[in-house]
Amino acid sequence: MVKKKFWRCYVCNDVHCGVAPPEVCPTCKVRHAYVEVGAAEARRVLGFGPEGTFSRDDFRRAIEAFAAPNEFQVNPNEERVATLINGIFENERNHGLKYCPCRLWTKDFEEDLKIVCPCNFPTHETYKGLPNGECWCGLFVRRKA
């Protein structure tokens, strides 16, 4: 797997994680503004304490916004979504990342990144090419035409 690094915009302190920095900062629009920083600095710049500050409501809003321009949507079954978000946050609290509650982490970090929600489910056999496709846990379902 390609080694990703953290990058900080020297103008507005946006933080990017990737193999290379964005050419243009998406927030302040300054060109060539990113400098590489360490993970600890990136975390501090982002203002995350040990417990994080991203609530369940924040996550719910984030996945709705993530799904909006895509061909999938958050499952309309509210009870299922509530159960899953509860599990996702339990896993983050107990195991460090928002692991899918319907799969088990292997303790191989690179492998387990594949089950952090949202995962790359459009490539999975439970979604790809299926009219009623959904991610394994059912948090995301293909949007009806």
Add this chain to the structure above:
Amino acid sequence: MSRLIMFHGRECPHCRKMLPIVEELEKATGIVFDKKEVWHNEENANLMRSLRETIAAKCGGQLRVPTFFNADSQDVMCGEVEYEKLKAWAEKT
């Protein structure tokens, strides 16, 4: 009778749906599943991890739940299934 294991997760909706189906099958047939929750019980999780090669081969390359495992034949079935499919799988020798 084969030793059957159901690996499940407490916050997995598929598992929640399957648990009463498993219990119904147990009552009707006398078949017993050893139910092992894997996200809140490290011993159970380690058992499932130890079977990774066998389980992942049948479950999209991953350790998915619910997974039904026959400890004698090493047969694996994962995901939500209908009662009759579960029964047929469980009764296989």
